[in-house]
Ligand SMILES: Nc1ncnc2c1ncn2[C@@H]1O[C@H](COP(=O)(O)OP(=O)(O)OP(=O)(O)O)[C@@H](O)[C@H]1O
Ligand SMILES: Nc1ncnc2c1ncn2[C@@H]1O[C@H](COP(=O)(O)OP(=O)(O)O)[C@@H](O)[C@H]1O
Ligand code: SF4
Ligand code: SF4
């Protein structure tokens with residue numbers, strides 16, 4: 001990579017939600033460690049995928065990075081400015097450059113506002129007067145995301161899920177931000193509509209040079225859209241690498257297991273490949289295992305894993321892994337094994 | 346004919362309609378298929394295509410003033426549509442069972458796990474509580490619940506999502522049904538847990554010889570599990586074939602679109618080829634091909650036939666049926682030009 005500086009640099013970010021109990025006098029009895037010390041960088045115009053299973057802290061990380069949630073500790077630098085230090089007023093102004101798209105197109109749009117109102121809101125909040133007037137700017141945006149500008153005065157419930165997601169995208173790109181956090185933007189959509197939205201996001205990125213943090217649990221979708229991918233488990237980053245590398249040469253046992261768990265839409269390939277089936281469930285993020293958080297399900301765990309937390313370290317150019325015993329000599333994760341052997345871990 | 350070749354379930358010309366304020370919803374239109382003992386039939390299609398309603402209907406679970414079910418469903422030779430509801434209810438939970446996406450919808454929140462399963466056994470079998478408990482315990486162990494004695498005394502909310510799904514699978518299989526309908530059984534689960542549950546379903550099917558109707562929108566799950574596949578669109582089957590043929594020789598534009606829409610995990614496909622437009626409204630379905638408004642190939646069919654005449658589901662080879670006016674040559678040319686399916 002050339003000497004471009006990251007647009008977003010997150011260091012040791014922590015977000016804990018207190019667990020309280022008791023009646024009148026609330027006592028804090030513990031914490032959900034939703035995000036527990038993550039570091040990542042996002043460069044201009046690229047897509048960083050953030051993947052992991054439900055509850056691993058992806059959404060919390062995405063929201064905290066934009067300071068939609070107040071971090072417990074850590075630092076967030078956006079274009080060199082420490083977001084944690086800026087005042088609420090400055091933050092509102094900075095939001096012009098940082099937007100968010102949500103998973104649920106049904107609940108993220110105000111049902112009583114027209115599409116026109118929804119898409120013009122960012123201009124009004126920021127006091128921006130677009131050249132040519134608001135109405136025509138909104139019409140252009142609607143056209144850009146594949147909506148009919150004549151539907152300016154319609155309400156969200158008159159649109160399908162995919163169209164509502166287009167409304168959310170139009171609102172997010174209205175002020176041409178530099179960064180958009182997309183939280184499961186296609187998870188609620190049918191595959192044919194999902195593909196439409198993924199293509200739209202890719203085109204918009206190309207046109208405007210926006211960087212995405214793309215949060216999702218579907219690893220195929222993430223591979224499709226991301227330049228680099230970070231894998232989370234119980235609030236921590238297990239591995240991060242350029243996406244081709246991560247998918248073909250995963251070094252962390254969890255990444256390996258996660259990739260191997262995805263059924264491939266090709267019957268011959270699917271039925272003749274080697275597969276790792278993890279035992280057990282995810283531990284609770286309020287009481288994560290000591291040492292490596294993956295040790296309760298890892299087939300390679302040794303004593304050291306139960307006492308010492310592995311740090312995220314760089315193993316090769318741009319490839320970081322948090323594991324005491326990273327995988328070596330990996331057979332292609334998605335390869336055709338000679339016989340249909342299942343490897344139960 | 347060997348026992349495994351025996352047809353267990355035969356669905357013929359199934360229709361389901363709902364009268365609503367907006368008009369008549371044709372949720373299932375002329376659906377027909379056969380399912381053999383011990384085999385898995387996957388039903389795939391987008392949201393609202395009629396997957397769940399068609400399966401509920403054959404279990405006698407579509408009821409209510411506004412619903413009308415017609416057609417024929419033979420379960421082991423017995424016609425279920427229009428049959429005495431009591432006799433259908435006796436089959437349910439015994440010889441045929443169902444699992445849902447959300448286990449909480451079939452597990453009662455206020456009763457202990459163990460008691461619910463014991464009840465499920467005793468409803469259909471005249472055995473005492475002790476015997477039923479032994480059977481339940483064995484089943485829960487079989488589906489991989491740890492610390493069974495303790496878990497049997499717990500309530501559904503005390504279990505993780507994966508464990509609840511195991512309990513529900515155990516409950517549905519407790520009476521060793523011949524038919525299991527699994528409606529998106531793993532959609533709410535994480536991939537690592539999904540892999541566990543699919544493995545379990547396959548093992549249990551081998552062990553008990555259960556026939557499975559697997560409803561899913563995940564083509565990866567289909568590739569893993571199915572013997573045969575029905576692709577549904579707008580309430581009808583638009584293609585029906587053995588699983589390899591669906592993936593390697595898909596025969597009609599909607600199936601092509603579905604396959605081209607999925608990002609592949611095994612290779613980065615540069616550009617997805619989505620199906621334009623949206624799924625149809627089931628009120629006032631078009632009189633021609635239901636897929637015509639979104640179909641990129643209808644111009645190849647002469648005389649605007651696609652707009653005027655609904656194609657029949659017809660055999661294009663021994664075991665492969667599709668509902669489309671394109672000719673065999675046209676299909677072959679398109680598949681070759683667009684690299685759809687496996688290239689010869
Ligand atoms: N009780 C009802 N009254 C009116 N319409 C109904 C009723 N139940 C289902 N429908 C309609 O029937 C159609 C088929 O629904 P169904 O639940 O079978 O879809 P599906 O293929 O299972 O979709 P999904 O993938 O979302 O589960 C839908 O348009 C649905 O809105
Ligand atoms: N507002 C909140 N209060 C308490 N706990 C929360 C809150 N938001 C999220 N959590 C918890 O934090 C963990 C991570 O959640 P989330 O970031 O939503 O996960 P993901 O997006 O990866 O599914 C979960 O255990 C979740 O229950
Ligand atoms: S540190 Fe140990 S337990 Fe953790 S992933 Fe690596 S080998 Fe497994
Ligand atoms: S019948 Fe016509 S409209 Fe329908 S899928 Fe075939 S080509 Fe397309």
Ligand SMILES: [Mg+2]
Nearest residue numbers: 058059060184
């Ligand atoms: Mg989330």
Ligand SMILES: [Mg+2]
Nearest residue numbers: 396397398528
């Ligand atoms: Mg359904």
